Amino acid sequence: xxxxxxxxxxxxxxxEIIQIQRRLNDINDIKESWFKKxxxxxxxxxxxxxxxxxxxxxxxxxxxxxxxxxxxxLNLNEQIRKEISNIKTLNxxxxxxxxxxxxxKDPIRIKEDIEKLENKIETEALSFKKEQEIMKVIxxxxxxxxxxxxxxxxQKQAKKLSLSIDSMKKEANLIHKQIQExxxxxxxxxxxxxKSLKQxxxxxxxxxxxxxxxxxxxxxxxxxxEELKKKLEDLKNVSKEVDDVKKSVKEKRKKEDExxxxxxxxxxxxxxxxxEKLTNEDLLALQSLDE
Numbered sequence: 215x216x217x218x219x220x221x222x223x224x225x226x227x228x229x230e231i232i233q234i235q236r237r238l239n240d241i242n243d244i245k246e247s248w249f250k251k252x253x254x255x256x257x258x259x260x261x262x263x264x265x266x267x268x269x270x271x272x273x274x275x276x277x278x279x280x281x282x283x284x285x286x287x288l289n290l291n292e293q294i295r296k297e298i299s300n301i302k303t304l305n306x307x308x309x310x311x312x313x314x315x316x317x318x319k320d321p322i323r324i325k326e327d328i329e330k331l332e333n334k335i336e337t338e339a340l341s342f343k344k345e346q347e348i349m350k351v352i353x354x355x356x357x358x359x360x361x362x363x364x365x366x367x368x369q370k371q372a373k374k375l376s377l378s379i380d381s382m383k384k385e386a387n388l389i390h391k392q393i394q395e396x397x398x399x400x401x402x403x404x405x406x407x408x409k410s411l412k413q414x415x416x417x418x419x420x421x422x423x424x425x426x427x428x429x430x431x432x433x434x435x436x437x438x439x440e441e442l443k444k445k446l447e448d449l450k451n452v453s454k455e456v457d458d459v460k461k462s463v464k465e466k467r468k469k470e471d472e473x474x475x476x477x478x479x480x481x482x483x484x485x486x487x488x489x490e491k492l493t494n495e496d497l498l499a500l501q502s503l504d505e
Contacts, residue, residue, distance in 0.1 A: 224449065234438060234445060241434055244431050263414065272400075332352065
């Protein structure tokens with residue numbers, strides 16, 4: 215191969231190497247861009263996965279609390295129904311009791327009448343006869359009260375049950391409000407979970423797409439890098455061949471120069487023996503050999 219061919223081949227290889235390096239840089243930029251997108255989507259996927267888990271845990275916890283509260287409310291309502299039934303039974307027994315004893319007026323009202331009559335005796339100037347009449351009425355009323363003691367006890371018991379029912383109704387209403395609030399929050403977290411699931415699918419798809427693009431560019435980069443290595447190896451080999459040729463030519467030239475100088479010296483020495491006149495060229499030849 216001639217020197218011109220060597221130079222042309224080396225020049226061509228260098229141009230190809232520069233082009234490949236530029237392409238590698240471009241591909242690497244694109245590859246890293248897809249890698250960055252993949253990592254961003256991966257981060258988003260992990261964040262959404264955590265959000266989904268949190269929303270689901272909160273929703274499930276609230277749903278369980280709603281179920282527990284409904285059970286509690288159901289038990290309260292059942293207890294209220296039983297107590298209402300007990301009150302009805304007590305009122306029925308009380309009415310039957312008063313009817314059997316021909317007590318037509320409510321014992322509570324009778325006691326109130328007694329208090330009014332006693333107050334009248336104490337505060338008004340009554341004749342002895344009138345006072346005796348009132349006392350007779352009071353005694354009759356007290357007798358009715360005494361006879362209706364069981365009815366009074368049943369009435370007190372019914373009132374106590376009524377107060378208990380009122381308290382349970384208030385508690386049941388409070389539980390109902392808690393159920394509504396917790397159910398609302400549970401639904402909110404369910405909707406958040408659904409929203410996050412949809413976004414999760416989108417981000418996961420983007421992550422896979424970015425990973426695919428990154429892998430494709432990575433494979434392209436590696437193939438092109440192998441091509442670059444081969445070109446660099448070719449350049450190295452061609453350069454070595456050129457260097458070897460240069461070295462060989464230099465050595466050959468050096469040997470030829472040495473032979474030429476020896477021949478010139480021999481010719482000068484012959485001139486000196488013959489006593490011939492030496493030229494400037496002859497003197498330079500002797501000087502070069504001495505050096």
